[in-house]
Amino acid sequence: MERWIQLLKQVIPSKQVLTDLSDRYSYSFDASFGEHLPEAVVQAKSNEEVMEVLKIANEYRIPVYPRGQGTCLSGGPLPVHGGMVLDMSQWPERIEMSPEDLTVTVSPSVLTGNINKEAEKHGLMYAPDPSSAHVATIGGNLAENSGGPRGLKYGVTKDHVIGLKVITPEGELIRTGGNTIKNVTGYDLTKLIVGSEGTLGVITEATLKLLPKPPAVQTLMVSFDEVRKAAEAISRTLTSGILPSKMEFMDQACIEAVENFQPAGLPVDAAAIVIIELDGHPETLKIERRLIEEIMENIGARETVVPETSEEAEKIWHARKQVSPAIAKIKPTKVSEDATVPRSKIPDLIDRLQVIKEKYDVEVVVFGHAGDGNLHPNILCDKRDQEEMKRAELAVEELFEAAIELGGTLSGEHGIGTMKAPFMEMEVGEIGIDMMKRMKDAWDPNGIMNPGKIFAEKGQKLVLRNE
């Protein structure tokens, strides 16, 4: 057995150091692409354990890949260069509410959805709502800077973090930020760490901002004959003085897929639908709902459905949730992207996707959080078909190019990981990358923290195939 593994077993309980092949394979993947076998899996349960583990890793130059529940869509926790996966999901769960301060302090293993559940008991909410919130840990959400449908009104994870405990790559504990909403003391290390994808250290605690839970919500579902009209309706709504909490888009392929999978009464002949959720005081919602109905009528929407009961509204959101499983029936492998463009460019991005789809002969469906320009174009393919996967790779590449040409970004909410690393320079430029690398080197002089992520290696390309 390797020396560093022996040493690990001396500093943390040996049952938390997994080296069986079956265990190592069980941490070789996430929800994205690629399979990489680590030499060990280490399950950390306290600050002291992480500190000891990182000191050993730093001394022996062993790569460390922090991992939550492995729901990542960009390859964040993949152990691409061997070494150890640091499983943070078994850390004892702790949610410490401070309702008077409108904050909550949590351990890294807490499931994001449970934070919101706890907050709701106090009439509060934790706004970020990634669709995997019932599975994913807050630690993973912080590392990847996750978003969600409510991002339109409330932003992504980084907009809700006021303080962190972080173990540095050299095994020291630091605190960033604090417990106050306003805090302008020094560099904002909190925001640097959030979204750094585990490349700068290990997050072991977070203090999060909570908001008053809006007393009421109102759902509307609008269908359109043309995608352009849907996009116009979105900008018109957002410039009318109304800020919905969610504006979700589904193209015709998605509508058809859902209806084939689990009929929900969606209009299959519509070119697109937009599902809107307003939140706020019930009286305000009545006015806003009327205003939106007017906007939609003026713009020439086909139909606006306003559910009268929460059950009916629930049905509409259920149909939206069925998109992911429904499109998996078209082809089993989903390449789910989150390229984001300025909202006004949504129709252009959709036009470009049509071109890409025909050029590479791949199945592309589009849905997502249109209100903030964060669409989810999904390329549907079959992992077993190497030739098709090659075409999918080229299609994804061109999709990224399109998003950046339209003034957008590679990732709205999934992170860069391995999958988008080759395209980083395209977005931030050579000097931009260099500045980021200098920060990385200053924090992690031996380069042990999550190597192979964010920064591409020479000649690295997007690979969706398992060789």
Add this chain to the structure above:
Amino acid sequence: MSSDLQTLSRKLNYDKTFDCVQCGYCLPACPTYETMERETHSPRGRINLVKMVAEGKASVEDLQEPIEKCLGCMACTTVCPTNVQYGEILEGAMGVIDEYEAKSTSQRVTEDFLYDSFFPSSKWMNTLGHATWLYQKSGLQKVAQTFQLTKIAPLHLDQFEKVLPDLPSPKRRKEQRAKRYIRKRPATAKVAFFPGCIMDSVFYESNQKTIELLLRSGAEVVLPEAQTCCGALHAHSGKIDTSIELAKQNIEAFEEETFDFIVNNAGGCGARLIEYHHLFEKGTRWHERALEFVAKVKDISEVLTGLDELVFNQPVNRTITYQPSCHMTNVQGVTEAPLQLIRSIPGIELKELERPNFCCGSAGIYNIVNYEDSMDILDVKMKDVCGVDPDGIVTSNPGCLLQMKLGVEREGKSDQIESIHLVDLLMEADPEPAWE
């Protein structure tokens, strides 16, 4: 891919593993992931390992422990967004492990003992009932000792023995049980009753009550003689050929007459019966016959709510909680009928568990073969039960019932909490036939 590997990957249902997109939505639903604290013992982890073995990257031995430590509760299939056929992947893996003789000697001896002596192979269930009765009279642990089994495997049969109900003697069984019952003419429905081996051997009285409930509902009840074990336990242990033989025998047995329903009161058996068509290739005559059989399979609660002929008059002043059978919830999809029946009893207070769909850890013979792991899961369940503080736990499957009894015993609450089958509770409310 070499031809050996090709054969292996076919047996492992390699193609079906691609339906898993590794989203991880199954993780919070999996009891063993929670108690064993590693992805290796989660549905996503297991499916990935099956894939690794099929690709020749890991061996059948690497797969063995993760697969054998799976409860097979199927909670993952209910939450899976892409409808992965986990049951088929699991059974394929079990079959491969059994065939490749990766099992340890102690495990094999334990299983052989249980299958050959305790549970039936294809013998008629009465024989089994007699055997269990005999075991009870002489002591399970003693029998195991005579077989010198306890030396090889640390069986905890004495634990289970404590919670077994008193069994009627073979003589009494024979006197009590008829082949056909009818009380109302014309009958509201003609049902065939599937008593199940464990149910009939250990909870014989509950089966008698099931027949009584059906009769009070106005049904004609028939117990086809040629029926046998459903084969669930065999399939879960990789003995797939035996389980197919048992299925054929049952399909034939229930074709002798025309029935409206084939009724059972054991969630685990029902789940097996309702999936008989999966055992045969589409397009074959056996597949068609299986489909006809499957269409009639119902849990007792579904039949009773469907016939709607019972009026509960006798108040039952108890605070109870309901522990649903995983197989009834996740495979049969029966969730509302038992609750509806419980709520229709006057005087009863139903306090639902916080996590009713978390398995109790019984899982066929899991609690015997993997005693310690099963008790870890039972501890989680009992914490939930004690939080509700009921005076009764109602279940709908014999394995769960025994396990809950064991859980109560372990908590030292045998004098405070009674574990009973749903049909026992219903009979306590002395239902009257609406048609009388």
